[in-house]
Amino acid sequence: MDEIVSVEAVRDLVVRKKLTHKQISEELRRANPGVRGLSEMSVRRFCSAHDIHRMSKVTDQELDCAVSVAVSQVGPTYGRKMMKGKLEAAIVKVNEKRLSRSLHRVAPDYCQQREQNTAKLLNPVPYSADYFGHKLHMDQNEKLVMYGCTTVLAVDGYSSMIMAAASMPVKNNVKIYRSVFRPIIEQYGVWDQVRVDCGKEFYLTLFVQQSLSAHRRNTLRVPYKQTPSTKNHMVERLWVEVNGRINYSIKTQLNRMAQEELIDMVNVVHQFCVSTIVIQVVQAGIQELLPAWNCHTIPGKGKPVELRNNTYRGVCVLHGTEIPLPEIAVQQYERSGGQIKSFGNFGTDPLLEFQHLQIIRDKEFKSRNPSFATIFNEIVNSKPNSFFNAVISFINITTHLSPST
Template sequence: MNSPTLEPFREVIQEMKMQGKTYKEISTFLTSTGVQRGCSIDNIKRFCADNNFLKGVVSATHLELAVAKGIQETGPTFGRKTMTGYLSTKGINASEGRVGAALRSVQQPNHKARCHGARNLNPFPYHAEYMGHKLHMDQNEKLVMFGATHVLAIDGLTSNIVGHSTMPVKNNLIIYENVYRPAVLEYGMWDQNHRIERIWPEMNNRVNYPIKTALVNLLDQERINMEDSTVRFCVSNLTCQIASIGINRVVDSWNAHRIPGRGVPNILAQHGCVKKVTKDLLPCASYQIPDSH
């Protein structure tokens, strides 16, 4: 039987469940709004069960709105797999089939363009035996003329992006401090290092090319002068910040999307590498050797 105390909050509870909120989070929210009775975790569980508010079940209308918002935030290049991963990072859980249908419904032209532009990103056989076997690190300099360089690190077996950073120019100290060191401290030590091949097309299409197109247009219109050192610094600073937003969204979506025949990178990499390293073996980039004199 439904709790009469929770009945006035039916729509609120249903909306929070569709957003992937836990029973504890719903209870905490209701308590903060002044509800004093009936909002225990057990009561909320019973109320949701009685009303079929199943975890992760999103209505078609809510899903289409979420997909439309996702397209606004990420652009038109996210397909059903990466959009499903992106939505899951926002607490919205839906099957790839439903997300694909929503993408076709919300943005038909973008869907057709993705179908026509489909390509095999990994045409060569590849094998990694375990998490920690192969670490792929590489830089992307598609925006180097505008003062932005990306560096990514990705595990070979799980395809989990374990570290990334955007900087004005390639800087080994920044790469060590912001990419390699955090990855090793969190996941462990890899046996082999390789270059990245598969992920850059994703980053270019979804982050670099749209930004580069806009900046080249500004150059053509003579709105910016990259020969001026002050302008060059400002453009670099802004480009790095904008690109970082896009890179973060792609990384979160990639790590949360399902790879056919393998699984979700975040889940596959949750136990890390076999070999673990302590902080004292990986000093900060700012560490200075004491003067011997």
């Protein structure tokens, strides 16, 4: 068999195409009629001799180590499917049964928590999207709005793939366009239809979607729809994931800090400082969530990344100049008779006009605190001290450097 087929060719059939030994044997026999030594058993021996396996040969000890690290990063909310997606994003492939056993060995208390919280939100409204690039759903989450953090998410309706996410102090047309919508259409092209709720924070995005509507694959569809939040359910479903895995852990600790009067959310400087830290920690959580979600298996559908690859039909805008920069988009919108609603700021930065003091503040803060990724990893594992310290130190450094002080 070694003389007939290369190791790389068989590895490709096993690892990428996921063929069984029997299927490989049948394929080789069709390609080499009359040749002996291509039985299923021969293929099995060949794969064993050359260490070719569908899944990576990770020992239980190595798997437990990888799972332990992942759990320390994301906390108790990742079950076997989401954990499988997270590990696959890091190129560690194991089947769900082994992963489930590992989770019970590494974090039995977390497994029990998930088993006791099995309620699912079901949406009885029929929904359909024909392919990746058909419908793009966008929505904002305001679970942390009282602490100066609003998160905007964009998800493809067919694959359920999270395309982009951004957090900001206050919902903002320009920020949403710059950090969420524009990067998506730069990379993938223009969706047939954008769906949002009736909020004014998406007006600039919808204006650009309308102006680029000729580049869509299906120009017969209306380029966007504004519906009540209850009917924008593809993205609404994802807020359950974001809240459970990111927002609630952070909000619990913020409420505790407010009750213990460690932070004063009436003080405009405290407002700015809390908002700045919360946004960074939430973004660290989102960076953990995105690859895990996009690589996990959705029952009855498959993995979002694979659904994207198999049915991608977006129409790419070939020239970057056709996608207006945020400032240009605002000018075009206002020339057409529109007006961008200003939602204001959250709190006041006393160092706003002193760039050199901002640089000093950033250096001092980084020298005193771990990374935001580490702060998030600890807070979801019920270790809030680094989060507390980060908020307090940022407030103290800002107050100390303030010219008015």
